[in-house]
Amino acid sequence: xxxxxxxxxxxxxxxxxxxxxxxxxxxxxxxxxxxxxxxxxxxxxxxxxxxxxxxxxxxxxxxxxxxxxxxxxxxxxxxxxxxxxxxxxxxxxxxxxxxxxxxxxxxxxxxxxxxxxxxxxxxxxxxxxxxxxxxxxxxxxxxxxxxxxxxxxxxxxxxxxxxxxxxxxxxxxxxxxxxxxxxxxxxxxxxxxxxxxxxxxxxxxxxxxxxxxxxxxxxxxxxxxxxxxxxxxxxxxxxxxxxxxxxxxxxxxxxxxxxxxxxxxxxxxxxxxxxxxxxxxxxxxxxxxxxxxxxxxxxxxxxxxxx
Amino acid sequence: xxxxxxxxxxxxxxxxxxxxxxxxxxxxxxxxxxxxxxxxxxxxxxxxxxxxxxxxxxxxxxxxxxxxxxxxxxxxxxxxxxxxxxxxxxxxxxxxxxxxxxxxxxxxxxxxxxxxxxxxxxxxxxxxxxxxxxxxxxxxxxxxxxxxxxxxxxxxxxxxxxxxxxxxxxxxxxxxxxxxxxxxxxxxxxxxxxxxxxxxxxxxxxxxxxxxxxxxxxxxxxxxxxxxxxxxxxxxxxxxxxxxxxxxxxxxxxxxxxxxxxxxxxxxx
Numbered sequence: 275x276x277x278x279x280x281x282x283x284x285x286x287x288x289x290x291x292x293x294x295x296x297x298x299x300x301x302x303x304x305x306x307x308x309x310x311x312x313x314x315x316x317x318x319x320x321x322x323x324x325x326x327x328x329x330x331x332x333x334x335x336x337x338x339x340x341x342x343x344x345x346x347x348x349x350x351x352x353x354x355x356x357x358x359x360x361x362x363x364x365x366x367x368x369x370x371x372x373x374x375x376x377x378x379x380x381x382x383x384x385x386x387x388x389x390x391x392x393x394x395x396x397x398x399x400x401x402x403x404x405x406x407x408x409x410x411x412x413x414x415x416x417x418x419x420x421x422x423x424x425x426x427x428x429x430x431x432x433x434x435x436x437x438x439x440x441x442x443x444x445x446x447x448x449x450x451x452x453x454x455x456x457x458x459x460x461x462x463x464x465x466x467x468x469x470x471x472x473x474x475x476x477x478x479x480x481x482x483x484x485x486x487x488x489x490x491x492x493x494x495x496x497x498x499x500x501x502x503x504x505x506x507x508x509x510x511x512x513x514x515x516x517x518x519x520x521x522x523x524x525x526x527x528x529x530x531x532x533x534x535x536x537x538x539x540x541x542x543x544x545x546x547x548x549x550x551x552x553x554x555x556x557x558x559x560x561x562x563x564x565x566x567x568x569x570x571x572x573x574x575x576x577x578x579x580x581x
Numbered sequence: 582x583x584x585x586x587x588x589x590x591x592x593x594x595x596x597x598x599x600x601x602x603x604x605x606x607x608x609x610x611x612x613x614x615x616x617x618x619x620x621x622x623x624x625x626x627x628x629x630x631x632x633x634x635x636x637x638x639x640x641x642x643x644x645x646x647x648x649x650x651x652x653x654x655x656x657x658x659x660x661x662x663x664x665x666x667x668x669x670x671x672x673x674x675x676x677x678x679x680x681x682x683x684x685x686x687x688x689x690x691x692x693x694x695x696x697x698x699x700x701x702x703x704x705x706x707x708x709x710x711x712x713x714x715x716x717x718x719x720x721x722x723x724x725x726x727x728x729x730x731x732x733x734x735x736x737x738x739x740x741x742x743x744x745x746x747x748x749x750x751x752x753x754x755x756x757x758x759x760x761x762x763x764x765x766x767x768x769x770x771x772x773x774x775x776x777x778x779x780x781x782x783x784x785x786x787x788x789x790x791x792x793x794x795x796x797x798x799x800x801x802x803x804x805x806x807x808x809x810x811x812x813x814x815x816x817x818x819x820x821x822x823x824x825x826x827x828x829x830x831x832x833x834x835x836x837x838x839x840x841x842x843x844x845x846x847x848x849x850x
Contacts, residue, residue: 288679289750297674300667308728312709319708384594385601391589407605409836413791413806414825418608480588519698536700557704
């Protein structure tokens with residue numbers, strides 16, 4: 275995101291000085307009116323009363339948040355105890371997204387490193403190869419993955435015929451399948467920032483380390499990783515945040531046991547649940563988590579910049 | 582004495598990169614191959630055939646998918662044009678108008694669509710449109726798409742503009758060009774590669790979107806992704822694979838175009 279950051283160009287006269295409000299107005303109007311206002315409206319909806327089969331009644335109510343956090347029994351007359359269903363779904367989503375981020379890092383770092391250390395000519399070709407799948411429709415990628423790994427799909431058929439396995443692997447509708455889907459969806463987000471960081475890495479540092487008898491892996495751990503850390507952190511955030519609210523991968527590749535936040539929210543609006551205030555409340559909680567992560571990131575970034 | 586190339590090499594990194602590429606490409610290639618399968622059973626290979634491509638254009642589902650494809654294209658073109666224009670204006674303000682009030686805030690605002698999780702944007706848009714009584718349909722989809730395409734169009738445009746020193750425009754103004762002329766005759770041609778890649782990016786992003794579209798589309802209005810999703814829910818049929826392969830081709834053509842434009846932009850510099 276730093277690519278478009280305001281830069282203090284050293285020029286004294288700015289050609290379009292004074293035109294800024296006019297030039298910025300369309301962005302403000304569009305994003306302000308069709309994103310900022312909707313998010314505020316969603317916050318309001320989360321405090322309203324639900325109407326059956328979608329929609330709301332304009333009456334203040336904390337029912338949505340109450341339903342999220344507390345269990346009051348079937349008829350709502352028992353003393354409240356903590357409701358674990360939704361907290362559990364959020365926890366599982368955080369766990370899934372965290373694991374997906376870790377896997378992307380484990381695979382993405384060596385990939386980014388490998389690409390960044392090629393000669394400039396082949397570098398852009400490798401980079402291009404890694405990013406092409408990202409531009410293919412996400413739905414189509416996810417459906418393709420489902421087709422490939424399902425029990426009667428080509429992967430299992432092939433392994434059965436070769437005789438490596440006796441029965442289908444049963445990959446579909448598991449956590450593993452969701453992980454694979456998330457990895458597939460967001461890997462380039464990990465590779466690109468790390469690539470950018472490695473590209474700027476000064477190999478004189480590695481030479482100095484080697485001169486002081488540091489082995490390759492020690493250099494990686496003590497020198498390289500700390501230096502490219504900003505790229506790694508940026509990559510982790512770019513993978514974690516969309517994974518957390520992902521809908522397609524868990525919905526198409528996972529089953530009932532891998533239900534994630536995205537599906538929970540979708541069900542309130544498009545599915546059978548039809549509880550708009552509850553969906554709005556769940557979205558608010560998700561948004562809060564994400565904004566907190568981004569805020570912490572932005573603060574740390576400012577700190578390192580000042581230093 | 583270790584040479585620099587040795588320091589750059591870690592054992593296994595090449596293998597991981599190749600594995601990575603296999604995982605990324607295998608599903609797409611498999612689907613593309615099976616879309617040419619003659620057999621009605623979608624997993625057994627029954628010989629090469631174009632049956633399913635014929636089915637896509639003339640089969641019983643053809644009108645539905647054609648309608649959806651046309652909707653998708655209309656929305657993607659309109660959203661990309663609108664988002665690119667808005668983003669171009671914003672990029673000029675951010676890189677050429679010096680410091681102004683609310684600049685940092687403006688930057689955050691442009692990037693806001695990237696920060697809000699997609700499902701939250703979807704919910705917020707649906708709630709908002711229903712609250713203000715906006716009938717859901719093509720127009721609501723378009724408006725939502727323009728919003729989340731803006732940052733994607735903005736990034737390449739502003740990156741391009743930052744690499745153009747403003748001395749060109751200064752020179753034009755010294756030669757008595759008005760700011761408007763300096764913009765249309767000097768700056769605009771220079772930033773064209775950035776605008777083009779911004780446009781292509783926005784176009785693909787709009788074409789790609791499922792979640793937000795699914796929330797804000799009215800009853801009966803479908804785009805290609807929502808139509809495919811609805812069909813896939815009842816099982817993956819061979820015609821879906823043919824459509825997927827066609828869309829795959831379109832994406833690859835567009836990305837390659839965008840890549841080539843980016844390269845020519847760099848070479849000129």
